[in-house]
Amino acid sequence: MARPLGPVRLKRTSPGTIAVGIVLVIVILYLLVSPSAPDFSAARKATAALHPLSPPTSPFRKSSSVGGKAGPPPVTRYNLNSVTITNDPVANRENVLVLTPMARFYQEYWDNLLKLSYPHELITLGFILPKTKEGNAATIELQKQIAKIQKHGHEKERFKSIIILRQDFDPPIPSQDESERHKMANQKARRAAMAKARNSLLFTTLGPDTSWVLWLDADIVETPPTLIQDLASHSKPLTVPNCFQRFYNAEKKAMDERPYDFNNWQDSPTAQELASKMGKDDILLEGYADMATYRALMAYMYEAGADIHTEVPLDGVGGTALLVKAEVHRDGAMFPAFPFYHLIETEGFAKMAKRLGWQATGLPNYKVYHYNE
């Protein structure tokens, strides 16, 4: 033990320390100059607006950062000729606007949304919530989750921008209970209100740089993470996956699934006949025994094991999950809050799109799942 301490310590610790140091330096340098890091901030910087008065599909610089008195907003040019809509939206850096009318907040919906693999820095989220007790609760929960991601989330998880709107009218039926919601007599008023909510959300958020609009209901809790890429790969004006619902089958004593969205259909002569005898303000509804339309429903076209990219033309669509080329909405196709060819809301939208020359396409074997209450 007469050995001097110093050299021994040096001899025994120095290789490890140096190795750790080198590794750390490499790691730090990698983190600092990793290819993704400058990409994110550059993209964010490039899309940021200089003033709060700007398209909500962009983040904006807070006035405090400008320093002193803010000047007037700049004159901004947008060339809509160069906004592409292609079957490879990721490669072409196309902006997607995900719109969700929300009455209740479901954690499963939010978790599924975060799992979408489409680059989040190209996604703007838009929500509209009623100013009811339920709507207030959902807003608070939503804002909590948003803060988590946008303030503390990883760069990759953060969305380009998020818009929360509060509805300026009361929903006709205060309750969101399943039985109450589906009563036929309530349908027209409920869906007219829903149409107004969808339009309010759409036309105040679309902005000048959106390529695609994904309508995703707040109770869609499970989709493939590649939902946007998959639907866009068809490059159709309107693309609708098949909406199913998981449930516990008491007979089989096992989990099972059943078709859920009956608003995706192909028209039938019976339905046309019914419509022709109706008054101007009456609407056709799907899924009610006392109004048999004999339309071909996409919900029943699902074939297990078949190609998920099989396409069928549709005349009516549902809004649970629906990808729309922004130009369809820009042309004026909206969700009629009034009977339009005896159709309303999303079904009326498909008809209006058709009047403008845009055809709806369904993917019967591509499934997304609705919440089961």
Place this chain on the structure above:
Amino acid sequence: MRADIPMGIREETHSRSLLTALVSLLLFGLFVWPGDSGSFSWLGSGSEDFQLETVRYYDLSNVQGTAKGWEREERILICVPLRDAEAHMPMFFGHLLNLTYPHHLIDLAFLVSDSKDNTLAVLERELKAIQASADPSKHFGEISIIEKDFGQKVNQDVESRHGFAAQASRRKLMAQARNWLLSAALRPYHSWVYWRDVDVETCPTTILEDLMRHNKDVIVPNVWRPLPDWLGGEQPYDLNSWAESETALALADTLDEDAVIVEGYAEYATWRPHLAYLRDPYGDPDMEMEIDGVGGVSILAKAKVFRYGVHFPAFSFEKHAETEAFGKMSRRMGFSVVGLPHYTIWHLYEPSVDDIKHMEVTNSRQQMEQERIAREKEEKEKAMKEQKMKESFGDATGQWEKDKNEIQNLAMQENKKAEEQPAAGQQGGPADGPANAAPKEEKKEGTQ
């Protein structure tokens, strides 16, 4: 084992201090680094995110639109569709700058489509000059210039060269442009939307407040245009603001799904009461009239009308398209649609092809008339000269005197003709003077 534990800790502390040294060195280096922040965006990203706001929250019940929007800080979006409009820019910007509605509450959105002239550059230059003005009360809010060409579709859509048939597709195309403009520019903070054509010549500076005071969902003024005197002095211009008639409704039922009723064509006699024809120059400017179709020269609407989905149908909606169908759709959704028959703004008079033809005809007629008169004069002169010659041969006493006179006379005529020639080449007016003066003098000479 015992010795290893402190050794391990010591090892850690050492590597930590090494790390701290390295990191501080790096950080120091970065702070001292002279380059611009752009090259170090990967460090800047942290601080950048603090400055960027990515979440926006808006309560739409705050943007309903009221009768006194200027007092309640209600934002208004002015939408202006443009196409080859360079010539109208100075006039338009004159009107824009004179608007009395607080400019900071006004957002401007322009759609420039299929323009072959310099509209875009002029527009951008003028707008930038306004925003850079030293007077902050001139500054507007958000200003968007949107470029979108629909050109290709024009060619596809033209079903026929027949003016009447082309009208429907022209209106559908206009509708499409309006919808693209609105959907790109409408924001959750707008209470009002005002549509204005660039070619309005005369308009009260208080038009926004004047229309807003009525507190209607959709409201339009009467639109007339001045005319040259030979066309009657003035004329109703916008015939698209009308109230529905039974005749028109019955007519609509007989037409096929894609037909578009357009006013002012003999093909569709609708017998509708037009806002334009109900004008009384001395009438109460606040008088309201319920209408069903609206014209697009100057429309004030509450933003919620557009938020709820009303737009300018680019398809046949209830047998109408564009602004007329916009009126129809507004009514269908239960919104109030009103016109002011005695509150008039004036559209620019641009001579139509027919007018220009008419003026050319009158001009050439005037010219022909002058030429005819000039030719007659010449013939008269010749005849007179011949007569004078004959007379002068008979009388020899004043021969010298007469010869002198004649020479002077001829010289004068040459001069007159020289004056006449270039003048006649121009307009008829100025040529009248010398052409008329010549024969008078001639007559005087002759009678002497």
